[in-house]
Amino acid sequence: MASTQHNSYSIGHALPQVQHHEWRTAENSAAHLIPHLETSASQNPHLKLLDVGAGSGTITASLAKYMPEGQVTATDISDDILQRAQFHAAKEGVKNISYQRASVYELPFAESSFDVTHAHQVLTHLDAPVDAIREMLRVTKPGGIVSLREADLRMWCFWPEVPALQRFHELNLEQHISNGASGTAGRELLSWVLKAGAKRENVEMSFGTWCFGSDRDRKPWSDSMVERLQSGPVWGKALENGTVKREEVEEMVDAWKTWAATEDAVLGIVNGEAIIRKA
Amino acid sequence: MASTQHNSYSIGHALPQVQHHEWRTAENSAAHLIPHLETSASQNPHLKLLDVGAGSGTITASLAKYMPEGQVTATDISDDILQRAQFHAAKEGVKNISYQRASVYELPFAESSFDVTHAHQVLTHLDAPVDAIREMLRVTKPGGIVSLREADLRMWCFWPEVPALQRFHELNLEQHISNGASGTAGRELLSWVLKAGAKRENVEMSFGTWCFGSDRDRKPWSDSMVERLQSGPVWGKALENGTVKREEVEEMVDAWKTWAATEDAVLGIVNGEAIIRKA
Numbered sequence: 001m002a003s004t005q006h007n008s009y010s011i012g013h014a015l016p017q018v019q020h021h022e023w024r025t026a027e028n029s030a031a032h033l034i035p036h037l038e039t040s041a042s043q044n045p046h047l048k049l050l051d052v053g054a055g056s057g058t059i060t061a062s063l064a065k066y067m068p069e070g071q072v073t074a075t076d077i078s079d080d081i082l083q084r085a086q087f088h089a090a091k092e093g094v095k096n097i098s099y100q101r102a103s104v105y106e107l108p109f110a111e112s113s114f115d116v117t118h119a120h121q122v123l124t125h126l127d128a129p130v131d132a133i134r135e136m137l138r139v140t141k142p143g144g145i146v147s148l149r150e151a152d153l154r155m156w157c158f159w160p161e162v163p164a165l166q167r168f169h170e171l172n173l174e175q176h177i178s179n180g181a182s183g184t185a186g187r188e189l190l191s192w193v194l195k196a197g198a199k200r201e202n203v204e205m206s207f208g209t210w211c212f213g214s215d216r217d218r219k220p221w222s223d224s225m226v227e228r229l230q231s232g233p234v235w236g237k238a239l240e241n242g243t244v245k246r247e248e249v250e251e252m253v254d255a256w257k258t259w260a261a262t263e264d265a266v267l268g269i270v271n272g273e274a275i276i277r278k279a
Numbered sequence: 280m281a282s283t284q285h286n287s288y289s290i291g292h293a294l295p296q297v298q299h300h301e302w303r304t305a306e307n308s309a310a311h312l313i314p315h316l317e318t319s320a321s322q323n324p325h326l327k328l329l330d331v332g333a334g335s336g337t338i339t340a341s342l343a344k345y346m347p348e349g350q351v352t353a354t355d356i357s358d359d360i361l362q363r364a365q366f367h368a369a370k371e372g373v374k375n376i377s378y379q380r381a382s383v384y385e386l387p388f389a390e391s392s393f394d395v396t397h398a399h400q401v402l403t404h405l406d407a408p409v410d411a412i413r414e415m416l417r418v419t420k421p422g423g424i425v426s427l428r429e430a431d432l433r434m435w436c437f438w439p440e441v442p443a444l445q446r447f448h449e450l451n452l453e454q455h456i457s458n459g460a461s462g463t464a465g466r467e468l469l470s471w472v473l474k475a476g477a478k479r480e481n482v483e484m485s486f487g488t489w490c491f492g493s494d495r496d497r498k499p500w501s502d503s504m505v506e507r508l509q510s511g512p513v514w515g516k517a518l519e520n521g522t523v524k525r526e527e528v529e530e531m532v533d534a535w536k537t538w539a540a541t542e543d544a545v546l547g548i549v550n551g552e553a554i555i556r557k558a
Binding site: 263 | 437473488547
């Protein structure tokens, strides 16, 4: 597979690492796509949607509900995570999704196979995001849509501004970038899309946010950050190679726990969003 | 007026400075309020809305269209800018707005006068934002809404990352803060609201963005930044006191013009948003 020449997905798919990913739904993570999906599904109930890098599949299952008579295909580079996605969809009673291991650089589908091709937080992890967009455009039908949403990792804002959380953000960003990923995917998204061959007039560009500012939203985020710090591969490696000390990790763990329990605490994260109409 | 003890509105109301403010509408700058306003107006067509710090009034006029049988009151500390707002509303054919000069710290209205009290990019300029929110809550009816939206000035992202634009952002932030305003209003908004006496369960917190990523949106923004640089009071003062050099200003002017004409150029700005239901 071509993907072996590229960088790896540094966060990994160990189950404790993906917990906060499962907070994600179409409504909180693909709101820019929903009106387009509703219009497309009303025009053609037998819509075909591809979700690339679907991970544990909560957004996939959530999107599938907008097209109950359509067919969704979910791909990821990890079989394990796709099993988890399958389990999630079954639990939700969603039956119109099939799963297939695939690299985003070499999608195992013919040209013009899908009405909608969707990726969320995929390009930011890649060292060749433009190639990935080109491949997504290839498998999309003319007149169809490619929908992208990628975090701008530099655009986080915390309140209160606890130094240990700022340190976490700094190190997180460094780790991400040193693995060949991007710290500025949100702001660069439009430039990538144009480099992949889309014409400006066929692209709708926006920024969307995540707001973790209530108990319900802060808790799963904080739990997942704590688990990443305590048992995730990235922080384990950082401890090994000395870029972070054990005491620092403990401080960051405490800071996330305190933050989650603070009534006026907030975390804002910004995502670039693009809807590309394939010419 | 109490406001004379507070900091002034540093940007000023000279007409060339407010141009990009007039790009603002309810749809691009108060989207978080619209569904609440629609619900309120359907329950009570004779809604009373107060727009605090309405400036040149484009959001005011835009909100007024959602409540054609209701009554809107627009306040600002500047009579000149309210005249401009009046002119704008007349041009738009909006007739249900009255105008009144007032300080946000001492609103000339009885307790519980309004169903909806709205402020957009007001608190970020104040040295006592909590007092202002308390005053806005005072004039709002129990069961009514206070709607706030404030930029987090530290949360700007540019593409391309031109050094002159980054320098502009840095200096802009410094000028803003040195005038007693806040560089982190977006992330602090929830904490201000709770300090003003609202209970957490009565507050909906979100982040909303502005995306300047098309010719249509980049041009008015860039034009206004250029005019501020060339004739605005803040940059004039910076030139006088030597915090910026004439050549630097010229570089920044050129950078904004080039940015506006660049096909893949983007500016993202993040705003904290709160809907407070008055208990």
